[in-house]
Amino acid sequence: MVKTFKYIILGGGVAAGYAAREFAKQGLKPGELAIISKEAVAPYERTVLSKSYLHPEFPSRLPTFYVYAGPRREILFPEWYSEKGIELILSTEIVKADLAAKSLTSAGGETFSYQILLIATGSTVIRLSDLGVQGADAKNIFYFREIDDADKLYEAIKAKKNGKAVVVGGEHIGMELSAMLRCNNLDVTMVYPEPWCMSRLFTSDIAAFNEGYYAKKGVNIMKRTVVVGFTANSDGEVKEVKLKDGRVLEADIVVVGDGIRPQTALFKGQVEEEKGGIKTDGFFKTSVPNVYAVGDVATFPVKLYNELRRVEYAEHACQSARKAVEAIKAAEEGKTVEEYDYLPVLYSHQFxxxxxxxxxxxxxxxxxxxxxxxxxxxxxxxxxxxxxxxxxxxxxxxxxxxxxxxxxxxxxxxxxxxxxxxxxxxxxxxxxxxxxxxx
Ligand SMILES: Cc1cc2nc3c(=O)[nH]c(=O)nc-3n(C[C@H](O)[C@H](O)[C@H](O)COP(=O)(O)OP(=O)(O)OC[C@H]3O[C@@H](n4cnc5c(N)ncnc54)[C@H](O)[C@@H]3O)c2cc1C
Structure with missing residues (x-):
């Protein structure tokens, strides 16, 4: 059985939700659009996971942070998709994409075909076990990308009340998770190799404020060193973190926020790539006709700087999704739209x-x-x-x-x-x- 749709959005994250909202706004017939997602829930605001989702007293939970799109920030509850005739195909991982045949195959053996595909597969975390770090498969070493990951960490925080946490990585996710772990009263140590936190963005002055503020809140920071291994107790749970400089940290929980990569593997050799992502034009069209790529996976022209870039920012996921759908719908009517004119925006909040x-x-x-x-x-x-x-x-x-x-x-x-x-x-x-x- 092949399920056929006019449009398929592959991926059920931030970009998918905003793309669905734009399709509905531009005009959609029931049964024309499907979203296929590995996750078990409708698109939600992923940025909430490392912030209020882990709040010790009032944790945010669905349905309050399903994607909120449109000028009035309307929440797209799962019913919204059925009312619009959009099929949400959840808990379904696509394991094969044949762009020439316009077909996708799931891990369960289902086949989907489309006229137009919007790739919105986002990013995946880089695992320390993939980098050969010794003992990295111990229990209670967490990675953090999807709602399931956040649930697992939340449970561990409850189980290891007032315990010790080590956060590996001093970039955006490492900073936010360290703050939330500390708010949950864990004894938190951050470890990163750079001379200061968020070094890809922050100047040393901005970092000095943040590191000082974290220290004031009781977060320990160990810079200019890396994790080289872990030891586990007899239950297989992480017990110690070994650093390259010889220091050893006790740990009940380890959270790794040490980099991500765009999920493009399904399309290797089928579509042009650039700078690690799928290369698009200013309307998010890829090198393959009728295939678009948006959000974290797209390497697109930034008009303002006259260069191709790939960014992993929520605001871009929303805006790129909207622009791609506008372009798809305009092309169907023989019209054109303005090219994407992106201004990089990144935000966060901690403590x-x-x-x-x-x-x-x-x-x-x-x-x-x-x-x-x-x-x-x-x-x-x-x-x-x-x-x-x-x-x-x-x-x-x-x-x-x-x-x-x-x-x-x-x-x-x-x-x-x-x-x-x-x-x-x-x-x-x-x-x-x-x-x-x-x-
Ligand atoms: C915890 C966290 C906090 C963040 N905080 C901020 C922030 O404060 N500010 C900011 O600007 N950005 C932040 N970001 C980054 C931002 O969330 C991403 O840039 C944004 O989610 C990208 O949207 P996307 O739709 O491209 O990918 P995603 O939202 O990652 O969605 C990708 C979706 O595709 C699905 N998928 C992938 N492969 C397959 C497959 N083969 N089959 C089926 N489904 C598949 C995934 O399961 C997922 O549902 C944060 C990210 C995380 C993880």
């Missing part, structure tokens, strides 16, 4: 402190505002300046009122005559550009 970054983190930087971890209301920002223009903007603190102005600055890239003055002006520089435009 009640939000931060956001817009644009490009290249060139020189200036820091402004109150970035002391000891301050009662820290609020600061940073600009990146390249070739005499502000190209990136970052803010962190309790107040979000700077968001629009900082995003605007990163988008329009104003010239800067005097960097010292820019540092003195701080947020008011962004507000001035937003209100009065470029001079």
């Amino acid at each position: 009640g402190h939000a931060w956001e970054f817009y644009g490009d983190n290249v060139g020189d930087t200036v820091l402004f505002g109150d970035s002391s971890p000891e301050s009662s209301i820290p609020k600061f920002g940073s600009y990146w300046i390249k070739d005499g223009k502000v190209v990136g903007a970052f803010w962190q603190g309790r107040i979000e009122e700077e968001r629009d102005a900082m995003a605007y600055v990163a988008r329009v890239r104003p010239s800067v005559q005097n960097v010292d003055e820019l540092a003195r002006e701080g947020f008011s520089f962004a507000r001035k550009i937003e209100n009065f435009g470029l001079e």
